[in-house]
Amino acid sequence: MGFENVEHELHKRRSSRNIGVGLTLVAFIAIVFGLTMVKITSGGLEATISNATQGEG
Amino acid sequence: MTDASFDTSANNNTHPGEAQFGDYFALLKPRVMSLVVFTALVGLIAAPVSVHPFIAFCAVLFIAVGGGASGALNMWWDADIDAVMKRTTSRPIPSGKVEPREAMALGLALSGFAVIMLGLASNWIAAGLLAFTIFFYAVIYTMWLKRWTPQNIVIGGAAGAFPPMIGWAVATGGVSVESVLMFMLIFMWTPPHFWALALFMKSDYKEAGVPMLTVTHGRKVTRAHILVYTILLAPLAIGTGLTSIGGPIYMTTAVVLNAMFLWGAVKIWRRPEEAAEADKYRVEKSFFGLSLLYLFLHFGAILAEAALRPYGLGGW
Numbered sequence: 588m589g590f591e592n593v594e595h596e597l598h599k600r601r602s603s604r605n606i607g608v609g610l611t612l613v614a615f616i617a618i619v620f621g622l623t624m625v626k627i628t629s630g631g632l633e634a635t636i637s638n639a640t641q642g643e644g
Numbered sequence: 645m646t647d648a649s650f651d652t653s654a655n656n657n658t659h660p661g662e663a664q665f666g667d668y669f670a671l672l673k674p675r676v677m678s679l680v681v682f683t684a685l686v687g688l689i690a691a692p693v694s695v696h697p698f699i700a701f702c703a704v705l706f707i708a709v710g711g712g713a714s715g716a717l718n719m720w721w722d723a724d725i726d727a728v729m730k731r732t733t734s735r736p737i738p739s740g741k742v743e744p745r746e747a748m749a750l751g752l753a754l755s756g757f758a759v760i761m762l763g764l765a766s767n768w769i770a771a772g773l774l775a776f777t778i779f780f781y782a783v784i785y786t787m788w789l790k791r792w793t794p795q796n797i798v799i800g801g802a803a804g805a806f807p808p809m810i811g812w813a814v815a816t817g818g819v820s821v822e823s824v825l826m827f828m829l830i831f832m833w834t835p836p837h838f839w840a841l842a843l844f845m846k847s848d849y850k851e852a853g854v855p856m857l858t859v860t861h862g863r864k865v866t867r868a869h870i871l872v873y874t875i876l877l878a879p880l881a882i883g884t885g886l887t888s889i890g891g892p893i894y895m896t897t898a899v900v901l902n903a904m905f906l907w908g909a910v911k912i913w914r915r916p917e918e919a920a921e922a923d924k925y926r927v928e929k930s931f932f933g934l935s936l937l938y939l940f941l942h943f944g945a946i947l948a949e950a951a952l953r954p955y956g957l958g959g960w
Binding site: 600601606608621 | 662663664665666668669696698699702705764765
């Protein structure tokens with residue numbers, strides 16, 4: 588017994604929309620990752636953490 | 645801001661009425677977004693504070709998404725007008741590809757997304773300016789002024805004038821004389837640009853119930869308005885050249901272009917409607933073409949001054 592992978596007509600019809608949304612999400616992940624890396628390496632994050640710790644002390 | 649149409653002919657092999665990715669993208673008015681990207685980038689690069697290239701890229705992207713979101717909200721609200729006017733009947737909502745509530749949802753979601761992401765990527769002053777721009781275009785212009793006053797273009801033009809100011813705020817974290825002057829340059833340029841188009845584009849604004857100046861006050865008054873705004877624009881454009889974003893390249897560009905623009909506006913003002921009809925609005929069309937070049941070259945010159953500054957060539 589197995590499941591047959593039948594492609595519904597709807598899948599074909601919406602393929603361009605689904606591919607577009609998928610690529611947009613991948614691009615968004617890449618942007619957030621890139622922004623995080625830049626913020627960490629340029630020292631912006633360190634300054635924020637340092638200020639926060641000084642405030643606690 | 646000029647409205648954009650988007651060719652969805654690539655989707656002709658799909659189910660009729662089925663929205664494709666391109667239809668949702670068309671809601672964002674890609675042509676308007678290209679102007680937003682260019683002017684925001686110039687504002688960002690001309691600022692005296694340098695920004696990491698990736699942050700700059702992301703900031704411009706989020707500004708463009710915010711501009712696009714306001715375009716989607718505009719298409720949602722104006723769906724009834726778009727269905728009446730020939731130029732806009734092929735837009736995603738009147739053509740039946742996208743549901744009005746889908747456009748509203750997309751506009752609201754992308755507005756929130758763009759503002760928050762810009763705040764996280766750069767600073768909250770820039771994000772606040774972007775939020776105000778979206779509000780101004782979607783609520784003040786689209787929902788209120790557009791159907792109420794023939795001065796809709798004048799006040800609504802402010803929405804298209806904010807991007808360089810946002811770009812500047814991304815870099816500096818604030819607003820200054822230079823960024824206000826870049827705003828004013830686009831703000832004062834919009835009326836003559838749009839009214840020149842309204843003179844030769846026989847549009848169906850009347851049927852759609854939109855009070856364009858050409859319809860409410862006639863073409864003679866519109867011609868006089870073009871001249872007045874062009875006269876007010878010239879000292880602003882040339883005065884910008886005396887600030888820190890100006891320099892010899894900008895000043896030469898501004899003096900030449902404003903002389904040409906003023907001469908074009910005088911010719912439009914002096915022309916009787918019969919003469920314009922006889923030569924199929926040759927002068928008005930050429931003035932409109934010049935207006936596109938006018939804005940592009942002014943901002944291009946600001947960009948050139950900023951790009952040459954590290955080599956000791958740009959600026960005064």
